[in-house]
Amino acid sequence: MNKAELIDAIQKSYGDETSKKQAADVLTAVLDAIALGVKKDGLVQIIGFGTFKVAARKARKGRNPKTGEAMKIKASKSVRFVPSSVLKKSL
Numbered sequence: 001m002n003k004a005e006l007i008d009a010i011q012k013s014y015g016d017e018t019s020k021k022q023a024a025d026v027l028t029a030v031l032d033a034i035a036l037g038v039k040k041d042g043l044v045q046i047i048g049f050g051t052f053k054v055a056a057r058k059a060r061k062g063r064n065p066k067t068g069e070a071m072k073i074k075a076s077k078s079v080r081f082v083p084s085s086v087l088k089k090s091l
Contacts, residue, residue: 003027038079050083 001009010023034052037044044052059075 046084048084048086050081050087052079052081054078055080 007023042054062073
C-alpha cells in the first residue's frame, strides 16, 4: 500500500463528506507527528500498532558494489519499527 492508497482508505472510512485533500492533510499530520516524536524523544509508541524508535548503527566495513573496493561505512542512526503483538496476531 502506498501513500495514495492510504489517502483513499482514510477518505472512504470517513465517508463522502471528506475530500481527498482533507484525507491527505490528516495523513501528513500523522506522519509529521511521528517523525517529530522520534526526532525529539527517540520513541513513538502506538498501542495496538507498534513502536517507532531510533536505533544506532555501528561503523562497519563494506564494499563498493560497482568496483568491489573495500570501504568504511560511518556510524549512523536509523528509525526502526517494532510491531505490537496485536498487529503480529492479525497477520
